[in-house]
Amino acid sequence: MKGNPVPEPRRTALATALFAALTLSAGCEVDIDPGAIPVPVSIAPIPSASAGQPKYVCTAIYKILTDGAVRLATDDRDRLRDAFTTMSTAVAAAGRVSTEPAQRDAATAISESLSRGAQSPDPVAYRDGEFATIGQRLDDTCV
Known part of the structure; x- marks a missing residue:
């Protein structure tokens, strides 16, 4: 291996990180273009050519049940009923x-x-009983 053993992309990233750290510690302000920041990862199903396919549908339904379960952290009967209706x-x-x-x-x-x-x-x-295993009804269809 000739020259520097650190690959070019790593050297650039390291130099940028050091520059940013030094600049911030010196009290300078750094403007970053919003397009330079990577987009956060989402597990939400995205409409595509696979929409309607078994794995896509399973992902969508599991997401509905998981997101809905967060709303079930209450003993307020009206809120539970609303959450179950929305999920249904x-x-x-x-x-x-x-x-x-x-x-x-x-x-x-x-x-x-x-x-x-x-x-x-x-x-x-219902939340403490049947809801806990409701998603299992779908498991065998997710081929």
């Missing part, structure tokens, strides 16, 4: 686009269960 509607919509009949059926069953949870006289019991 979203799961039904996501399931309808599936190209797999068994997956559509599983999504419908999940949506109906969430709807029953929303209408339950004790949505806390």
